[in-house]
Amino acid sequence: MDLSCEENMQVSAGSTGRDMCVAGPDRALDRDPRLLGNLLALERFHALHTDYFQHVQIDIQPFMRKVVTTWMLEVCEEQQCEEQVFPLAVSYMDRFLAQRAISRQQLQLLAATAMLLASKFRQCHPLSVDLLCAYTDNSVQPHEVRQWEMLLLQRLNWQLSIATAFDFIEPFLARVPWGRANPLVRTHALTLTSVCYTETEFLLVPPSLIAVACITAAARGLRVRGSVSELCALTHTSAAAAELVARHVERVLARETQPQDPRPRPAPLVKQPTDTTQLPNTPTDVQDVHF
Structure with missing residues (x-):
């Protein structure tokens, strides 16, 4: 049994001195047969x-x-x-x-x-x-x-443990033979998942199905040979449904990455402060985001 610690304890560049250590994937946990069952149960409970x-x-x-x-x-x-x-x-x-x-x-x-x-x-x-x-x-x-x-x-009834699509990415990649073929599959799948969480169209799509679709779209974009059926077998979902969501993910990505013409910023959702002399920098509006 390998009990070595692979965490990087160095403080990340540009940080303010606080510990930014993040643990890597736990492969023993990702392959545990109980993990997917528990995640799917959480998904159904909080759907x-x-x-x-x-x-x-x-x-x-x-x-x-x-x-x-x-x-x-x-x-x-x-x-x-x-x-x-x-x-x-x-x-x-x-x-x-x-x-x-x-x-x-x-x-x-x-x-x-x-x-x-x-x-x-x-x-x-x-x-x-x-x-x-x-x-x-x-x-x-x-x-x-x-x-x-x-x-x-x-x-929330104090129930904070909610299964998200991010929770399914690692277990899925650990259970398919092509999951580790290209490390960029994980990175791209997580990026696509983040995009899905900003889109209202995916509001009622189960997190496990979002994860399957994003992994499929990421593997397809990176020319990694993979089968959506292998991922669907892990969650007992329809391959046709997963392919439909994957195609929609690709359309959303194409829409978000296409050049956009400058346009006036929409009215803010919140009230404006009266004192604007010492306002901190805030993230840009969605209209100004270019992936």
């Missing part, structure tokens, strides 16, 4: 069954979710959060929105609170409340985030 834009939310529109999730992704990337923080935060936000209607002015507050909870749950050094408020141009106040943290926990 979204209805489109909350049609049945719950009145003031919030799908494009607003796109803007705020893109902002969440950029914050997580800039703060070098662990890979699981972003999809978990989006999952928390979606499950809250499926239960309670809020105004568009509260959407970024909910997103910041979800990132706070996800970072506490998934990484050693959580994002601070003050930092998250700074990323909102101080339109969200620290006391609001702390109040909404308890509200979000209550709505």
